[in-house]
Amino acid sequence: MNLSQINEIVTPILEHRFHANGFRGSDISSEEDFDGEIVLRVTAHIEKPVEVMDRVDATLEIQDALEQKGESRTVYLEVETDNGEKPDTLSGEEI
Amino acid sequence: MTMAERLLWLAEKTAEMGAYSLTLKRRAVSTAYYAVFHALASLCANELLPGERAKDSKEYERVYRALEHGSLKHEFTKSPLKDHRRLREIGVLVVKLQSERHNSDYMPTRRLYTKKTCAEHLASAKLVMTLLDTLNEEERRVLAVSLLFKNRA
Numbered sequence: 001m002n003l004s005q006i007n008e009i010v011t012p013i014l015e016h017r018f019h020a021n022g023f024r025g026s027d028i029s030s031e032e033d034f035d036g037e038i039v040l041r042v043t044a045h046i047e048k049p050v051e052v053m054d055r056v057d058a059t060l061e062i063q064d065a066l067e068q069k070g071e072s073r074t075v076y077l078e079v080e081t082d083n084g085e086k087p088d089t090l091s092g093e094e095i
Numbered sequence: 096m097t098m099a100e101r102l103l104w105l106a107e108k109t110a111e112m113g114a115y116s117l118t119l120k121r122r123a124v125s126t127a128y129y130a131v132f133h134a135l136a137s138l139c140a141n142e143l144l145p146g147e148r149a150k151d152s153k154e155y156e157r158v159y160r161a162l163e164h165g166s167l168k169h170e171f172t173k174s175p176l177k178d179h180r181r182l183r184e185i186g187v188l189v190v191k192l193q194s195e196r197h198n199s200d201y202m203p204t205r206r207l208y209t210k211k212t213c214a215e216h217l218a219s220a221k222l223v224m225t226l227l228d229t230l231n232e233e234e235r236r237v238l239a240v241s242l243l244f245k246n247r248a
Contacts, residue, residue: 033194034193034194034197034198035165035168037168039194049211052188052215052218052219052222053222056184056187056188056222057184059187060183060184060187074168074172074190076191079215081211093116093117093118
């Protein structure tokens with residue numbers, strides 16, 4: 001499945017599950033994981049934080065729905081709430 | 096306190112101390128994964144060699160060390176682990192933490208975690224350990240055997 005087809009399945013699930021948290025949309029990308037497997041990274045943009053268990057349940061629902069369509073890549077679901085904080089910008093540390 | 100619990104405590108302290116340090120947030124996430132890994136190794140060893148006396152044996156050490164990082168992701172994403180709801184939930188969390196552990200330890204990107212995303216990974220590790228404690232006898236057996244032994248069927 002291409003990312004657009006995947007998005008058509010994923011978005012309604014996230015919309016339904018995270019409606020109360022202020023779901024605003026999602027991005028999907030595919031990338032190589034540490035073991036060489038190509039995985040799907042789904043980022044849900046949401047206004048209010050989501051409990052870890054709710055993220056797990058959403059991940060499993062997405063995986064089941066995609067598997068029914070023959071898509072078996074591992075799904076990593078990220079939940080992004082814009083609190084204005086940028087990653088590591090205040091550290092002053094260099095890699 | 097078990098080693099896994101102590102590691103999780105250390106991850107939380109590291110995150111707290113390093114809220115504005117990219118290095119410490121990375122260490123916190125990596126340590127959180129290792130907390131989970133030791134919790135799994137301990138569960139596997141205790142399942143196969145129950146009893147306090149067994150813990151001092153060479154056999155216990157051998158079983159404990161039999162758990163491999165490399166096969167975790169594969170085992171959690173196939174049967175029989177994916178056939179048990181609670182084990183699937185644990186699998187989602189463990190596999191993602193493992194991927195983050197690699198990012199934390201090796202990725203040269205400067206911007207990896209905010210305080211919040213770091214805290215979320217630690218919360219995931221904590222939830223795994225809570226879920227492991229709620230497993231019934233069958234789930235513990237399935238988990239231990241699946242993670243330690245290859246299925247040659």
